[in-house]
Amino acid sequence: MGKKILIIDDDLHVGNVLEEALEKEGYVVSRAYSGTEALLYLSGTKPDLVLLDLMLPGLSGEEVLPRIKGIPVIVVSAKVDIDNKVDLLLGGAVDYVTKPFQMKELLARISVHLRESIGADDSGILRCGDLVLDADRRTVILGGNDVRLTRTEFAILKLLMQNPSLVVTKSQILDRIAQDTPDCTESSLKTHISHLRAKLRAAQGMDYIEAVWGIGFKMNEKKENP
C-alpha cells in the first residue's frame, strides 16, 4: 500500500492540486486545514510524511512544527523571505519548498525523505534480550542456537526488532514486506507470525512476539513471571 502523507494547508486550491498529484503517484493522502485539526489528526494517526504550510489559521505552521515528532516534515511556504530557514530546520523540518514550486521537485524531495524514514539503518545488528538478528548476514541467533527463517519471516522479525517494544500495525508490516512478498494479506500474515513464533519457541521457551488486539504486534523483551 502507498505511504501516507498528510497535507496541512488551509488553501483549498493548493491543497487540491497537491492531493491530486500525490494520489496520482500512489500515495494515500489526508488533509488538515488548520494547525489544531492537524494536531488532532496526528494524535490518532501517524502518516509517513507531512507537508506543512506556514500560513495557517489558529496555530501557525511554526507552532505546529515542533509538535510533530518522529515524522519527516516538509515545509511548503509562500513566504519569500525565508531567513528563518534555519529556525525551520531546527524546529524539526527536514526540508522546505517555496511556493510557487515545481511539482516534480516536490515529488522528488518527498521520495527522498520517505526513503530516509524507512531505511535509515538498513544494516547492523539488532538485539532483543537473548535474541540477536544480523541484518547483513541475514542470520538470527537465539541463545547459542541459530534459527533458520524464511525470507518473509526474517523481514517481519527485523521490522519488529527495529522498533523494540513499540507496536507495529499489521498494515505497516504488510507495507514493509510487500517488496519481497507482494501478495501477503492480513490473514496469511497470521500464519507467518505463527511459524515465526514456533521457531523461536523451539530454540527457547519464551514468547517474544506479543499481539496487540486490533492493532498489530510488538516485541516483548521483558520476561514475565512472578
Added chain:
Amino acid sequence: MGKKILIIDDDLHVGNVLEEALEKEGYVVSRAYSGTEALLYLSGTKPDLVLLDLMLPGLSGEEVLPRIKGIPVIVVSAKVDIDNKVDLLLGGAVDYVTKPFQMKELLARISVHLRESIGADDSGILRCGDLVLDADRRTVILGGNDVRLTRTEFAILKLLMQNPSLVVTKSQILDRIAQDTPDCTESSLKTHISHLRAKLRAAQGMDYIEAVWGIGFKMNEKKENP
C-alpha cells in the same frame, strides 16, 4: 490577567447572558454587534478567542470567519441545519455550538480551545500523577505496574490525558474514537469509562477519571483524602 474574549452577536439578550457568564469565569469580554464592527475591532486588538454568531446584519458570520486569522473562533449559531459544519471548520472555526446551548458546555469548549492556543507540548508521553501513557508504545503504566487496555479504552484515556484537568465532552470523546470504534454511542461510552476506571483502580486505589455532571469527563490528578 484573564483571557480576552470577543463576542460577535447582534442579539442583545444572548450577548448579555454570554458576557455575564464569561465575566463570572474571569474572562475579559468585548462586544461587537455587526461583522464590520468586529473586523474593525480586530484590526486594532487581538483577543484570545472569538465567539461568532452566524446571523449578523451586514457582513454575515460566514463572511467574517475567514478574515479572522490567528485566533480560535467558536461559532455560536441558531441554524439547526448545520450541514455546512464542514464549511465552518474549513473556514477556520475550531468548534461550533448550536443554540440553544448549555452554558456549561460552551465554557468547557472555550477553556479547551484557550488551552490549545497556549500550548501543551505533545511528545508521545503523557503524565498525570503516577499515571504514564506512552502513545507510541501504546502502553500505560501506573505506579510500576503496567495496565493492559483495549483499543477504545486506550483512546479515551489518551484523549483525557491530553487535556489534563479539563473537561472533555462526551461528544468530543465520541468524535475522537470514531476512527477506531464507529458504533460507539453515548450509552456504551459509559461502559468503557467503567471498565477503564476498574482497571486503573485495580492497579492503584485512586480514581483518576472524574465525571462532570451533564457534560463529560476530566482527569483528576490531585489525591483526595483526609
Added chain:
DNA sequence: AGAGGAAAGGAGGGGTCCGTCATGGGGAAA
C-alpha cells in the same frame, strides 16, 4: 423531601480477531 434525570456497574449476547492446523499451488534445485 420528592421526582426526574444522569452516572455507575454488572451480566450477557454477538461479533471480531487471533492462533493453529491442514491443504494446495508454484518455483527452484537436484
Added chain:
DNA sequence: TTTCCCCATGACGGACCCCTCCTTTCCTCT
C-alpha cells in the same frame, strides 16, 4: 521430472472486545 521448500488460503476453536439491557446509586431542581 521429481523433490523440496515456501507461501497463500480456508476452516475452526477460543479468546477478546464492544454494545445493549438492566438495576442501583447519586446528583439536581422544584
